[in-house]
Amino acid sequence: MKIDKVLVIGAGTMGSGIAQVGAQKGLKTTMIDTGPEMLDKAMKTISRSVEKLAEKGKLSEKPTEVIARVTASTDLQVGADADLVIEAVFEDLRVKQDLFARVEGIVGHHTVLATNTSAIPISAIGKDLSGPERLLGLHFFNPVPMMDAVEVIRGVCTNDETFAFGAEFVRFLGKEPIMVKTDIAGFALNRANMLANLEAMRLVENGVVTPEDLDKGFRLAFGRRMGPLETSDLVGLDVQLMAYTNVYMEERDPKFHPPAILRRKVAAGHLGRKTGKGWYEYNPDGTRKQ
Ligand SMILES: NC(=O)c1ccc[n+]([C@@H]2O[C@H](COP(=O)([O-])OP(=O)(O)OC[C@H]3O[C@@H](n4cnc5c(N)ncnc54)[C@H](O)[C@@H]3O)[C@@H](O)[C@H]2O)c1
Known part of the structure; x- marks a missing residue:
């Protein structure tokens, strides 16, 4: 080269x-x-x-x-x-x-x-x-x-x-x-990660697991520094909803469809850390409310 x-x-x-x-x-x-x-x-x-x-x-x-x-x-x-x-x-x-x-x-x-x-x-x-x-x-x-x-x-x-x-x-x-090797929506890494994130949201939506337990599990079982919902609050729920909607619109595959819990939280202005509320609630100094 x-x-x-x-x-x-x-x-x-x-x-x-x-x-x-x-x-x-x-x-x-x-x-x-x-x-x-x-x-x-x-x-x-x-x-x-x-x-x-x-x-x-x-x-x-x-x-x-x-x-x-x-x-x-x-x-x-x-x-x-x-x-x-x-x-x-x-x-x-x-x-x-x-x-x-x-x-x-x-x-x-x-x-x-x-x-x-x-x-x-x-x-x-x-x-x-x-x-x-x-x-x-x-x-x-x-x-x-x-x-x-x-x-x-x-x-x-x-x-x-x-x-x-x-x-x-x-x-x-x-x-x-x-x-x-192929020019697909979301490319490879974000696309694969997106499915885990969407499933995490659906599990919380269906009352199967709490956000706290799910994130804790990802940290302890999979060696991640942050779980998917903690990450979602950091990135911004609105940013994620836009990205997921774009992939869904291109693929028309229900597995990429953003769940109602995400759509409703965004509609309510619960966008994560930047608005003080998302999957978790935050104090004005950015620390998480217990
Ligand atoms: N921020 C991320 O986490 C991230 C991660 C991966 C990829 N990307 C992608 O990288 C690209 C840049 O993202 P970013 O976060 O650095 O954005 P940014 O807003 O921080 O920076 C974009 C810069 O481009 C400049 N710009 C706009 N039009 C221009 C033009 N015609 N000529 C010259 N400069 C111009 C803007 O003035 C700005 O400084 C985007 O396509 C984004 O999707 C971002």
Whole structure:
């Protein structure tokens, strides 16, 4: 794999994390966003994160050396010589399609294009590209510097070379590729996890088990740090309902249908930690009510 320069478009939560891990591995990384404020914030986030890693002895060089490899710009043109473009802008099909159309007009023919979408089909994002075979999904998990799995997703048009490059790049970053060979809704990890989450909600809805016991069981029996309902309160019940509805609408498979208990809680504004009430209740300081 010959790669020297990476262009990360969208310098938010995910983009800044992706730029950081690239720079930590010695790549020249340029972040693009729509305004200087977003880019300043991203640079500060990266600085804090690498300094923390250095304090913990997890960085093999000085933080300043890593940070020196990251540049920030609002001008897409500075990425014309990138070997790999990773898009991490808003989760909106039109925004992503428009962006890749512009990118395609700027970068060279050898450049691999990747999207970090959570749920939009890779094939839809690449629909209007003249070279959709060089587009793939690289689905990083949050927080990027800490999470070691990355889904490598093959769109309908993605060619073998691009798909294999995705795996190689993920390994180069020191992470593990999870190869998703078909472009399906929810990809592999969130899709499988979703079923456990939905079943957990149904079990509570049917009075089979309390949220407390279910979460405790997941922690003690399955070695998870948090159970599915604790996680649901953290992520936001509204965010989950939207994601599950999207997968259900695409698949029309009842196993993905969000249960009434989730729909009603969202309708009542019980969205989890952010509203003080979800599967559990929270004090104003964020601690859980007993
Ligand atoms: N947050 C997560 O946990 C998570 C996990 C996996 C994947 N994702 C996906 O990653 C992508 C980014 O998510 P995020 O949480 O980092 O979002 P975010 O809102 O933190 O960041 C998105 C950034 O993109 C910028 N942006 C929007 N349009 C742009 C454009 N045309 N050109 C340049 N920059 C643009 C915004 O200004 C913003 O800074 C989404 O597709 C999301 O679904 C998110």
